[in-house]
Structures are given as C-alpha cells and as structure tokens.
Amino acid sequence: MPLHPMFLEPEIHSTIFLCINLIGSIIVRLLLHAWPLTIFWSCFYIILVGLINHSLAAGRYYLPTRNLRDQIVIVTGAATGIGRVCALRFAKLGTCVIIGVRGQERAERVAKELSDESHGGTVIGYDLDLSSLTNVKNFAEKIERVDILLNNASTVPTTYSVTADGIEKQFGTNYIGHFYLTQLLLSRLTNGRIINVSSLAHHMVPSTGIDYTFSKLRDKYSASAAYASSKLAQIYHASELTRRYGVKAYSLHPGTIMSTNINHNRSLIKRILFQLLSVIGKTVEQGSMTCIFCALSNDAVPGHFHSDCQVRKPSQLALDKHRAAECWNESEKLINEKLK
Numbered sequence: 001m002p003l004h005p006m007f008l009e010p011e012i013h014s015t016i017f018l019c020i021n022l023i024g025s026i027i028v029r030l031l032l033h034a035w036p037l038t039i040f041w042s043c044f045y046i047i048l049v050g051l052i053n054h055s056l057a058a059g060r061y062y063l064p065t066r067n068l069r070d071q072i073v074i075v076t077g078a079a080t081g082i083g084r085v086c087a088l089r090f091a092k093l094g095t096c097v098i099i100g101v102r103g104q105e106r107a108e109r110v111a112k113e114l115s116d117e118s119h120g121g122t123v124i125g126y127d128l129d130l131s132s133l134t135n136v137k138n139f140a141e142k143i144e145r146v147d148i149l150l151n152n153a154s155t156v157p158t159t160y161s162v163t164a165d166g167i168e169k170q171f172g173t174n175y176i177g178h179f180y181l182t183q184l185l186l187s188r189l190t191n192g193r194i195i196n197v198s199s200l201a202h203h204m205v206p207s208t209g210i211d212y213t214f215s216k217l218r219d220k221y222s223a224s225a226a227y228a229s230s231k232l233a234q235i236y237h238a239s240e241l242t243r244r245y246g247v248k249a250y251s252l253h254p255g256t257i258m259s260t261n262i263n264h265n266r267s268l269i270k271r272i273l274f275q276l277l278s279v280i281g282k283t284v285e286q287g288s289m290t291c292i293f294c295a296l297s298n299d300a301v302p303g304h305f306h307s308d309c310q311v312r313k314p315s316q317l318a319l320d321k322h323r324a325a326e327c328w329n330e331s332e333k334l335i336n337e338k339l340k
C-alpha cells in the first residue's frame with residue numbers, strides 16, 4: 001500500500017523520531033527498573049536527540065545565489081512570518097520587491113526595514129487588504145509589471161466573520177482576494193510565475209468538497225475547516241491557472257512553523273501548545289525555502305503542489321480537475337456578484 005503523502009513531510013519524521021525516543025526511554029526505564037545512564041550520558045543523549053530532530057525537522061534547503069536584478073516580485077502579507085523572510089531574500093537577490101501590507105504607513109515602514117536589512121535592496125510598500133475587493137483593485141492599479149507573484153497572506157479568525165464584501169473571512173481573504181489579484185495582474189505577468197502558499201491542512205477538507213454556500217460554517221464555525229477549504233481552493237487555483245492559460249503557477253506547503261503570527265488569534269492555552277510544538281517544526285527561514293524554490297527553481301513543476309522543495313502529491317480531492325474547474329467558476333461568480 002502506498003504511504004500517505006503526509007508521511008513524507010519533515011515535521012512527521014521529527015515527530016516519529018521524538019516519539020520513538022520517548023517511548024524507548026520509558027520502556028528501558030520500566031524494564032531495568034532504573035535509568036541506565038549517568039547525568040553526563042543523559043545530557044549527551046538529550047543533545048544528540050535534539051540535534052538529529054532539528055536536522056530532520058529542517059527539511060531540504062534551496063539557496064539560490066544568482067542575481068535577479070531585472071525581476072519584479074510581489075509578496076503579499078510581507079509584514080510578518082514567511083512573507084517577510086521571502087521578501088528579504090528576494091531583495092538580497094537584487095529583485096525589486098513590492099510588498100502588499102495592510103495600511104500604507106505600515107507598508108512603507110516594513111519596506112524601509114527590509115531595504116535596510118538587505119543592505120540597500122529595492123523594496124516598495126503598498127497598502128493591500130485582501131479582504132476587500134476594492135482595496136485589491138487599488139493595489140493592482142499601482143503595478144505596471146510583475147515577474148513573480150507570491151500569494152502568501154493568510155488570516156485565521158477564531159469566530160465566524162466575513163470580508164468587506166460579505167464573503168466568509170478565510171475563503172474571502174486567503175483565496176478570493178488572491179484569486180482576484182491574480183486575475184487583475186495576469187496581463188502584466190509575461191512568462192512569470194504565480195505561487196500560492198497553501199498548506200497540508202487542505203487534507204482536512206471532507207470528500208464532499210468545499211461548501212460554497214458556507215452555511216455549515218455559519219451554523220457551527222470551525223477555524224480549521226474554514227482554513228482547510230481556503231487552502232484547497234489555492235491548490236485548485238494554481239492548477240487551473242496552468243491548465244487554462246499555460247501560466248507557470250505553483251502551490252505549496254511551506255512546512256510547520258510555529259514562530260509566525262498565523263496562530264496569534266488563538267486562545268493562550270493553544271498558543272502555548274503551538275509554541276511547544278515548534279520543536280517538531282521548521283524555522284521561518286526554513287519555511288521560506290519551498291516558496292523560493294517554486295519562484296526560481298527549474299525543478300518546480302507548474303500546476304503541481306510542492307512541499308520540502310520538491311513536488312508532492314496533494315489530497316485526492318485536490319487532484320480532481322472537475323472540482324478545480326468548479327472552484328474557478330464559483331470564484332468568478334462570487335466576485336462578479338460582489339462587484340455588481
């Protein structure tokens with residue numbers, strides 16, 4: 001039987017490794033009725049397990065060095081987390097980076113910080129709120145040309161809420177906002193790449209697929225279910241872009257990174273739990289690798305899902321071309337309705 005694709009992920013390898021060591025230690029302790037190692041060797045063992053775990057969790061690296069001076073890159077949600085690290089890496093590679101951040105003043109401040117950190121890289125900050133179609137249009141109007149569009153921003157509200165246009169907040173921001181931005185920029189993207197930062201969480205969407213009425217979420221909200229649907233839609237979006245227009249579009253899972261702001265809306269207990277889980281996850285720098293890989297590497301495959309700097313099989317549902325086409329049609333319908 002083929003292994004579930006989740007078992008190929010670095011975070012699963014580090015979890016299994018830690019569990020084996022923990023269970024092994026408990027069994028040894030129970031069998032011998034005493035811990036067999038001295039304090040010195042216990043410390044040595046803990047450090048060794050920590051180091052091996054750290055390298056298992058890190059996954060693969062992709063570190064391009066070529067100069068990309070003529071390229072224009074757009075990164076959404078670049079004020080924090082993976083988006084910030086990606087924007088910095090693009091700036092260091094010599095590209096002109098346009099960052100989309102909520103609030104013009106904040107966007108300019110972050111752009112200045114990134115420019116300083118990259119030792120004089122060109123970083124321009126524009127206000128972008130993906131939860132408003134009007135705001136997305138205003139942002140797109142400022143762009144003359146783009147070579148790489150990194151659709152990275154995401155929100156995970158803990159209660160049911162809607163965007164300025166009345167769409168369920170996660171679907172509307174994480175997916176529809178990026179879908180609309182991509183549509184507006186498509187004619188200004190000649191031979192470029194579009195990268196959708198999705199997640200392994202898309203596996204959580206039930207076989208019935210995405211509920212475009214959002215009635216279940218309205219009745220009984222689950223932040224994880226809403227997040228999963230928005231991330232599945234991003235995979236459909238990338239595959240459909242390649243099928244429909246022959247565009248180089250990619251979707252990806254960046255890894256499990258507990259040190260970003262993605263969970264900052266959750267309760268204190270959950271936030272502490274997530275911090276503890278960071279031992280099995282990647283650093284933000286490691287989490288940016290697959291984004292940069294999809295943006296620049298010739299080994300990235302258009303229309304496909306990637307993780308750990310390689311192509312990965314997404315869920316069966318994500319591979320369904322009819323569902324992908326349905327998602328595209330529903331998105332166009334929704335946007336047209338809202339723009340009326």
Ligand SMILES: NC(=O)c1ccc[n+]([C@@H]2O[C@H](COP(=O)([O-])OP(=O)(O)OC[C@H]3O[C@@H](n4cnc5c(N)ncnc54)[C@H](OP(=O)(O)O)[C@@H]3O)[C@@H](O)[C@H]2O)c1
Nearest residue numbers: 077080081082129130131152153154199256257260261262
């Ligand atoms: N961290 C993980 O373990 C993980 C795992 C799988 C996938 N991902 C994906 O990786 C991407 C980056 O996440 P992250 O972990 O770096 O989290 P993050 O630090 O929270 O970054 C998300 C960014 O999106 C921005 N954003 C939120 N709502 C927005 C809106 N309405 N308009 C424009 N920007 C908005 C946030 O800006 P504000 O500061 O203004 O809120 C923030 O800068 C996301 O797509 C996420 O789904 C992350």
